[in-house]
Amino acid sequence: MLRFSAFLLIFVTVLVLTGGLSWFAIRDYRLAVPVAQENLRGLALTLATAMEGVAARDPSLKSLTSFQTPEIAYAALLSAKGKILFHTNPDLIGSDVTDERYRPVLTKEGLSESRVRLGTGEIVSEFQTPVQLSDQSGILRLALHTWRSEAIMRRARQGMTEIFSLLTVGWILGLIIIGLLRRQARQQRQAARQQELARLGEVGAVLAHEIRNPLAGIKGYGQLLEERLPDGRERGFATLIVSEAWRLERLAHDILLYTRSESIVAAPCQPAIVAAGVVALLTPQAQELEIRFSCDIPDDLLVSCPEERLQQVLLNLLTNGMQASPVGGLVTVSGRRVGKWVELRVTDNGPGIAKEMQNVLFEPFRTSKARGAGLGLSVCKKIVDGCGGSIEVKNGSGGGAEFTVRLPVAVLKNGESG
Amino acid sequence: MQPISIILFSLLIFLASFPASAQAFWGTTKGNCTCCLNFESGYDVNTVTTVTGRILSIQTGIDHHNLQMEIECCCGIRMMVVLGPQRYWAEQGMPLKVGDKVAVCGSKAQGQDGVIYILAQKITEISQGVVVILRNESGHPNWADGGGENGGR
Numbered sequence: 001m002l003r004f005s006a007f008l009l010i011f012v013t014v015l016v017l018t019g020g021l022s023w024f025a026i027r028d029y030r031l032a033v034p035v036a037q038e039n040l041r042g043l044a045l046t047l048a049t050a051m052e053g054v055a056a057r058d059p060s061l062k063s064l065t066s067f068q069t070p071e072i073a074y075a076a077l078l079s080a081k082g083k084i085l086f087h088t089n090p091d092l093i094g095s096d097v098t099d100e101r102y103r104p105v106l107t108k109e110g111l112s113e114s115r116v117r118l119g120t121g122e123i124v125s126e127f128q129t130p131v132q133l134s135d136q137s138g139i140l141r142l143a144l145h146t147w148r149s150e151a152i153m154r155r156a157r158q159g160m161t162e163i164f165s166l167l168t169v170g171w172i173l174g175l176i177i178i179g180l181l182r183r184q185a186r187q188q189r190q191a192a193r194q195q196e197l198a199r200l201g202e203v204g205a206v207l208a209h210e211i212r213n214p215l216a217g218i219k220g221y222g223q224l225l226e227e228r229l230p231d232g233r234e235r236g237f238a239t240l241i242v243s244e245a246w247r248l249e250r251l252a253h254d255i256l257l258y259t260r261s262e263s264i265v266a267a268p269c270q271p272a273i274v275a276a277g278v279v280a281l282l283t284p285q286a287q288e289l290e291i292r293f294s295c296d297i298p299d300d301l302l303v304s305c306p307e308e309r310l311q312q313v314l315l316n317l318l319t320n321g322m323q324a325s326p327v328g329g330l331v332t333v334s335g336r337r338v339g340k341w342v343e344l345r346v347t348d349n350g351p352g353i354a355k356e357m358q359n360v361l362f363e364p365f366r367t368s369k370a371r372g373a374g375l376g377l378s379v380c381k382k383i384v385d386g387c388g389g390s391i392e393v394k395n396g397s398g399g400g401a402e403f404t405v406r407l408p409v410a411v412l413k414n415g416e417s418g
Numbered sequence: 419m420q421p422i423s424i425i426l427f428s429l430l431i432f433l434a435s436f437p438a439s440a441q442a443f444w445g446t447t448k449g450n451c452t453c454c455l456n457f458e459s460g461y462d463v464n465t466v467t468t469v470t471g472r473i474l475s476i477q478t479g480i481d482h483h484n485l486q487m488e489i490e491c492c493c494g495i496r497m498m499v500v501l502g503p504q505r506y507w508a509e510q511g512m513p514l515k516v517g518d519k520v521a522v523c524g525s526k527a528q529g530q531d532g533v534i535y536i537l538a539q540k541i542t543e544i545s546q547g548v549v550v551i552l553r554n555e556s557g558h559p560n561w562a563d564g565g566g567e568n569g570g571r
Contacts, residue, residue, distance in 0.1 A: 088467070091466065092463060119461050120526075
């Protein structure tokens with residue numbers, strides 16, 4: 001919980017920082033646009049005022065040729081009828097202007113501004129203002145290059161680009177680091193599990209050699225006593241010895257199975273046949289407990305898992321279901337195909353599994369039962385994982401436990417899938 | 419994929435898209451053009467001017483199609499004179515060389531790379547008086563007619 005809170009705090013902080021920097025970059029850029037426009041407008045106003053003054057004093061308008069700044073694309077002085085009185089291209093003086101853009105200016109006061117695309121493809125800011133000449137009124141038209149005034153916009157745009165690029169790189173690096181940390185944590189968990197299995201393996205070996213053999217002797221002599229002793233208290237003790245020896249033998253078997261490090265060789269098998277066999281095996285025991293089995297797996301389903309392993313999985317799950325169910329209970333096993341997977345579901349109508357147990361149920365030596373080593377489900381998980389599948393548990397809608405085993409569909413040699 | 423991964427990945431895409439969108443946010447650049455001028459057929463009589471300077475270099479333009487020459491005018495101002503398609507000059511032969519002093523009459527424009535371009539209409543090589551006409555008075559280029567009938571030296 002503490003770890004999650006720390007992660008959330010860091011994530012929110014980084015998100016706020018990203019949002020703040022983004023906002024700053026966009027705001028800076030947006031503010032640059034009106035500043036650039038004002039710069040250009042100020043220049044146009046200065047030039048227009050100076051040119052109007054010169055034009056009013058010099059009726060020949062020749063003095064206007066002295067106005068040369070790098071920002072001027074062209075300048076023209078038009079009569080009210082559209083005749084060009086002055087132009088930076090002297091060849092055009094005396095001709096009529098070919099557009100009608102000057103007309104609205106006659107009825108307006110002050111500087112009017114528009115963006116115009118010239119024949120060269122360049123977009124310029126065109127400023128027009130009515131002017132009073134020595135003998136008539138006219139219109140001053142100034143077309144200004146925008147490149148210099150837009151320098152502030154370019155800087156802001158570059159700044160915005162840099163900020164967003166840095167943020168992107170930062171996020172990419174952050175994601176890579178998160179990925180690496182998660183992988184490291186996963187590897188640490190795997191290493192710890194391997195160590196745990198290795199320790200269990202040692203215990204298993206000891207059990208195999210040091211316990212199983214004498215246990216076989218105990219069980220054999222117990223059975224001998226059970227046969228020879230007359231009915232009575234002593235024979236009951238002998239029966240108890242045999243049943244406890246059986247239990248110990250199963251425990252040793254489970255530990256060996258769980259700790260054995262062998263790879264599972266995938267082989268196709270029919271879960272319908274395996275489940276039917278397991279049900280038949282458990283039926284005498286179930287009848288004693290008045291438990292019923294229901295098996296509903298289509299015959300044509302084929303899974304990629306060795307038959308004896310799937311049998312072990314179903315045996316453990318059905319035994320669990322049987323032990324959890326009340327008298328008169330029902331344990332069901334069903335199967336269906338979901339894409340490339342076969343889903344086998346084992347349900348019972350017992351009390352279900354407590355929420356806190358669900359997360360650790362498949363870990364070894366975790367059990368809620370009074371009798372049992374807590375290895376059955378661990379063995380199931382090991383087998384299913386080995387077959388490339390998955391196993392999970394939840395409580396069914398009826399309240400009992402619901403185990404879902406997903407195994408890959410077997411692909412036959414002729415390419416068909418079961 | 420976990421929901422948190424999807425959120426982070428979406429955020430990443432969002433951030434990564436900003437530098438690109440910022441480039442075209444106000445429409446000051448269009449597409450991937452560097453100067454955004456119409457070199458081949460563009461011309462505007464309003465901006466016609468005559469400049470004099472020395473040729474610094476003659477090269478293929480950034481569009482790898484038009485020939486350009488850089489000239490240095492008085493006061494050290496440099497301009498790029500657009501001479502038209504390479505194929506036109508390959509047919510006509512190039513009468514100009516680096517170091518020549520020339521007077522260029524043409525339509526002036528400033529590209530979005532900040533460079534001043536002159537879309538040449540007439541070039542006069544001053545020392546020998548060679549005149550090269552690339553367009554008519556209204557800016558119609560000679561190469562648009564498929565040859566150099568209107569041009570001359």
